[in-house]
Amino acid sequence: MTDDVTPTDAETACFEAGIKFGSLYHQFAGTPISPASAGSLARAIEDSIENQPHCTAVTVDVREEELEEALAEASAEYTELTGRFLEVEIVVDYEGCEVVTRMEMEDGYPLMRLESVGGRE
Amino acid sequence: MTDDVTPTDAETACFEAGIKFGSLYHQFAGTPISPASAGSLARAIEDSIENQPHCTAVTVDVREEELEEALAEASAEYTELTGRFLEVEIVVDYEGCEVVTRMEMEDGYPLMRLESVGGRE
Amino acid sequence: MTDDVTPTDAETACFEAGIKFGSLYHQFAGTPISPASAGSLARAIEDSIENQPHCTAVTVDVREEELEEALAEASAEYTELTGRFLEVEIVVDYEGCEVVTRMEMEDGYPLMRLESVGGRE
Amino acid sequence: MTDDVTPTDAETACFEAGIKFGSLYHQFAGTPISPASAGSLARAIEDSIENQPHCTAVTVDVREEELEEALAEASAEYTELTGRFLEVEIVVDYEGCEVVTRMEMEDGYPLMRLESVGGRE
Numbered sequence: 001m002t003d004d005v006t007p008t009d010a011e012t013a014c015f016e017a018g019i020k021f022g023s024l025y026h027q028f029a030g031t032p033i034s035p036a037s038a039g040s041l042a043r044a045i046e047d048s049i050e051n052q053p054h055c056t057a058v059t060v061d062v063r064e065e066e067l068e069e070a071l072a073e074a075s076a077e078y079t080e081l082t083g084r085f086l087e088v089e090i091v092v093d094y095e096g097c098e099v100v101t102r103m104e105m106e107d108g109y110p111l112m113r114l115e116s117v118g119g120r121e
Numbered sequence: 122m123t124d125d126v127t128p129t130d131a132e133t134a135c136f137e138a139g140i141k142f143g144s145l146y147h148q149f150a151g152t153p154i155s156p157a158s159a160g161s162l163a164r165a166i167e168d169s170i171e172n173q174p175h176c177t178a179v180t181v182d183v184r185e186e187e188l189e190e191a192l193a194e195a196s197a198e199y200t201e202l203t204g205r206f207l208e209v210e211i212v213v214d215y216e217g218c219e220v221v222t223r224m225e226m227e228d229g230y231p232l233m234r235l236e237s238v239g240g241r242e
Numbered sequence: 243m244t245d246d247v248t249p250t251d252a253e254t255a256c257f258e259a260g261i262k263f264g265s266l267y268h269q270f271a272g273t274p275i276s277p278a279s280a281g282s283l284a285r286a287i288e289d290s291i292e293n294q295p296h297c298t299a300v301t302v303d304v305r306e307e308e309l310e311e312a313l314a315e316a317s318a319e320y321t322e323l324t325g326r327f328l329e330v331e332i333v334v335d336y337e338g339c340e341v342v343t344r345m346e347m348e349d350g351y352p353l354m355r356l357e358s359v360g361g362r363e
Numbered sequence: 364m365t366d367d368v369t370p371t372d373a374e375t376a377c378f379e380a381g382i383k384f385g386s387l388y389h390q391f392a393g394t395p396i397s398p399a400s401a402g403s404l405a406r407a408i409e410d411s412i413e414n415q416p417h418c419t420a421v422t423v424d425v426r427e428e429e430l431e432e433a434l435a436e437a438s439a440e441y442t443e444l445t446g447r448f449l450e451v452e453i454v455v456d457y458e459g460c461e462v463v464t465r466m467e468m469e470d471g472y473p474l475m476r477l478e479s480v481g482g483r484e
Contacts, residue, residue, distance in 0.1 A: 005479035011377040014370070015464070015477050018381020027152055027389040029272035029322065032144070037168035044165030047158035051199035074350065078172035080271065082322065101378070108316065114378050116368035126358035132256040135249065136343070136356050139260020148268040150443065151392035195471065201392065201445065222257070229437065235257050237247035265395075273390055279410035286407030289400035293441035320414035 010120045013094035016054045017101045020090045021112045024049050024058070025083065025103075033085065034071070034078040038062040041081070049090070056091040056098070063087060083110025131241045134215035137175045138222045141211050142233045145170050145179070146204065146224075154206065155192070155199040159183040162202070170211070177212040177219070184208060204231025252362045255336035258296045259343045262332050263354045266291050266300070267325065267345075275327065276313070276320040280304040283323070291332070298333040298340075305329060325352025373483045376457035379417045380464045383453050384475045387412050387421070388446065388466075396448065397434070397441040401425040404444070412453070419454040419461070426450060446473025 007015070028045055042060040049058045067085050071077065079085075088103040100115040128136070149166055163181040170179045188206050192198065209224040221236040249257070270287055284302040291300045309327050313319065330345040342357040370378070391408055405423040412421045430448050434440065442448075451466040463478040 004483075005481050007377065007477040007480050011374055011480050012477055014374040014378040015381040015462075015475075018378040018383075019385040019475060020381075022382040022385025022387070023153070023389045024385070025389075026272055026386045027149075030268055030324075031148055032169045032172040034172050037165070037172055040161065040165045040168045044158075044161045047161045048153045051153040051155050051158055076351070080324065082272075082324075099378075109318070112378075112382060114370040114375055117370050117374050118368045126360045128256070128356040128359050132253055132359050133356055135253040136256040136260040136341075136354075139257040139262075140264040140354060141260075143261040143264025143266070144268045145264070146268075147265045147393055151389055151445075197472070203393075203443065203445075220257075230439070233257075233261060235249040235254055238249050238253050239247045241246075269394055270390075274386070274411045274414040276414050279407075279414055282403065282407045282410045286400070286403045289403045290395045293395040293397050293400055 008120070009095040010097045010099075010117050013054070013092055013097040013099045014114060014117060016094050017090060017092040017099045017114070018112075020049055020052055020055055020058070020092065021088070021101060021103065023052065024088065024090070025110075025112075028081055029083070031081040032078050033062070033067065033081045035064060035068060037078075038064060038067065038085075054092050054094045056093045057089075058091075059089045061087040084108075086110065129241070130216040131218045131220075131238050134175070134213055134218040134220045135235060135238060137215055138211060138213040138220045138235070139233075141170055141173055141176055141179070141213065142209070142222060142224065144173065145209065145211070146231075146233075149202055150204070152202040153199050154183070154188065154202045156185060156189060158199075159185060159188065175213050175215045177214045178210075179212075180210045182208040205229075207231065250362070251337040252339045252341075252359050255296070255334055255339040255341045256356060256359060258336050259332060259334040259341045259356070260354075262291055262294055262297055262300070262334065263330070263343060263345065265294065266330065266332070267352075267354075271322070271324055273323040274320050275304070275309065275323045277306060277310060279320075280306060280309065296334050296336045298335045299331075300333075301331045303329040326350075328352065371483070372458040373460045373462075373480050376417070376455055376460040376462045377477060377480060379457050380453060380455040380462045380477070381475075383412055383415055383418055383421070383455065384451070384464060384466065386415065387451065387453070388473075388475075391444055392446070394444040395441050396425070396430065396444045398427060398431060400441075401427060401430065401448075417455050417457045419456045420452075421454075422452045424450040447471075449473065
């Protein structure tokens with residue numbers, strides 16, 4: 001156990017990666033989505049979040065099978081974007097520390113997690 | 122003055138048009154935006170809002186000059202989407218009543234207004 | 243059928259009411275919610291949307307039983323706000339036309355509708 | 364430099380803290396706000412974000428002077444919530460690692476930063 005509470009570069013990189021994930025999810029959750037509009041929404045999410053500082057790459061895949069099942073079940077033509085329709089990878093680089101993060105469904109809950117933290121001193 | 126408070130089809134068309142405008146604005150306001158990402162965001166806004174019931178057409182133009190001025194002023198590479206960067210037209214058709222609505226800046230405030238209500242009985 | 247496409251005050255009142263509903267839904271959908279936090283969220287939704295022009299009253303009820311069932315089913319302590327947890331009434335007054343609107347679940351879908359349009363000339 | 368890319372508990376705590384900050388900002392940015400509604404919105408933000416996993420405490424202060432200045436300048440009665448009106452502190456505890464984070468204005472930009480990372484092994 002250490003007394004030093006100053007954040008390391010790797011910790012800051014992880015903090016930055018978390019900001020991107022929270023931003024992505026809460027900016028776009030609730031957006032009306034259909035199979036026809038899923039592609040342009042995925043591109044817009046990628047492009048907009050990549051604007052944020054230290055964000056190297058954002059990859060958004062819409063789980064189209066899941067989306068079509070949900071629409072068939074509800075006899076609807078569109079629904080609201082939520083985590084069950086998304087797979088996301090975000091890569092952040094802060095001062096040479098590269099952090100790879102991912103959101104995937106786990107037990108019916110969209111789990112955001114750190115995959116790897118590279119470049120620590 | 123009439124005692125009948127039952128909504129007409131034209132009034133319902135106007136209500137539906139308002140829903141689309143409020144949805145569009147409050148879903149996407151705050152999205153990180155730069156000149157490079159403005160195009161894909163505009164397309165995604167159009168495609169997603171067009172999913173909503175009775176919505177015939179959504180046209181979103183990003184006011185790029187205004188966006189570039191705001192970025193130059195702040196020495197920033199991106200900013201948050203807000204009404205001053207948008208011009209939007211939404212057309213709704215409900216039971217043969219076509220409503221055209223528009224959002225434009227007026228005195229520094231993004232004003233949403235009804236342009237025309239057609240097809241009244 | 244008339245050729246005049248100028249909006250009436252009642253139509254504008256309906257448009258304004260729609261804006262409030264779309265705003266309310268897409269601003270707050272996705273917010274983390276639990277039985278303990280439902281009350282403060284409902285108050286904040288009411289107070290913030292009442293700021294909008296011509297908005298006389300907003301009443302938000304969280305359907306607590308529905309919320310608790312959803313949490314029990316998912317073995318979760320919180321979930322995301324969506325239409326199934328809300329009952330909303332919004333009253334708008336524009337130039338003496340009073341419009342009452344409501345959102346309730348109907349066949350598993352949060353339906354926004356005009357209840358009454360009063361004060362027409 | 365190490366080859367091990369497995370996240371530490373402290374790094375995960377920082378990632379979790381970032382998620383809360385991004386969530387808070389992008390869920391609530393754009394909400395209509397006035398001096399009269401600022402208090403209930405601040406409480407709702409605190410209560411809703413505290414629902415998220417590992418989140419110990421959220422403190423939201425609305426910068427009321429800044430808000431009143433912005434309204435006076437625009438001759439408006441309300442505006443949209445954005446970073447310049449907020450001061451936020453979020454505390455996260457993950458496996459005994461306590462992370463304190465803060466958002467404050469710096470050079471006209473709402474900067475989110477790690478204050479301290481405690482409990483590292």
